[in-house]
Amino acid sequence: MSKQKLPEHYLFEKKEHQEFIDGIEEFGKVLKRQGPLDEKTANLIQLAAAIAIHSEGAVHSHIRRAIENGATAEEIYHAIVLLTSTIGFPTVSAALSWAGDILRKK
Structure with a gap:
């Protein structure tokens, strides 16, 4: 963990x-x-899956882990917005909000 x-x-x-x-x-x-795959990439993939299943807690967790493994805020936001054409803007919008919960603290 x-x-x-x-x-x-x-x-x-x-x-x-x-x-x-x-x-x-x-x-x-x-x-x-x-x-x-390195840890950062694995965390970004797991972040995308957490977003797709609408799991706010898992999104928070995988963002924290991605940061611990070297991901920048820009990489995290990019990973999230890349999902728009696959899972839709409303889900991505929610994920951006959840990401902000963590990234604003950094």
Whole structure:
């Protein structure tokens, strides 16, 4: 997980279902090790998927992780706006707002 303070609901789930959450976290690490993509690129891909499924919390998480792995605000915004022709302006607009939640703090 990110070095940032984890959301309260995630900490609760981790406490209540520790073995399950630990397994999911390890699964993610294994998947990332399986290929040639660097962490930043992987986070931007996961960011796009989080946006497509309208998961605000995952968008926040993957933006934080992308930043930790060297992504700039410009790269993050570009990754988001590239989705417009695929998932539509309303979803991208929401994602830009969610991105602002994190990027304005940086």
